[in-house]
Amino acid sequence: KAGVTQTPRYLIKTRGQQVTLSCSPISGHRSVSWYQQTPGQGLQFLFEYFSETQRNKGNFPGRFSGRQFSNSRSEMNVSTLELGDSALYLCASSWKEGAPGANVLTFGAGSRLTVL
């Protein structure tokens, strides 16, 4: 059974650019949530999607957005990149509807973004 797949694994961008990250959940999982991990702040919740609808959102600026497709695959987008956006971006999937804190999450390996 394939796990959660995130692409790309590594990428480098410059300030002001935008980036799109992709997450393919475990087959049958319909909930996808996104997290930012930095050495200073640790892991922080970005948002969660279920059935193509954003259900929960963390405390991040509007430059961070996401969407989910009918096949449950999800993308997140960061526009107007800042140096502080350099981080490991993780997605997690769950089969059950409901908030991330109520379900068992399976994480992907992450996409490491470096902003120069």
Place this chain on the structure above:
Amino acid sequence: KNQVEQSPQSLIILEGKNCTLQCNYTVSPFSNLRWYKQDTGRGPVSLTIMTFSENTKSNGRYTATLDADTKQSSLHITASQLSDSASYICVVSAGAGTALIFGKGTTLSVSS
């Protein structure tokens, strides 16, 4: 303010020894507490999930405890192995699970 604090920040132990990692939280209303293991370059993997009514849960050589009165949790690792070298992250879920509050993790290094 909802917070999760972990200690120590880092820890080095010899292979075969036991160790205990601590997690203190100020999260309300409490829903559940999770411990994750994150290997370098990988995503976190769930070790245990405990609700308010559970005070001990084991997963192989990992045993988590929860004291909901003092708002403390610990993760005890028995007979450590080199493969236990990783970051261990305590996560507390608030309310109906809509808020996940992460600790910054404890980095464990097991040496031979």
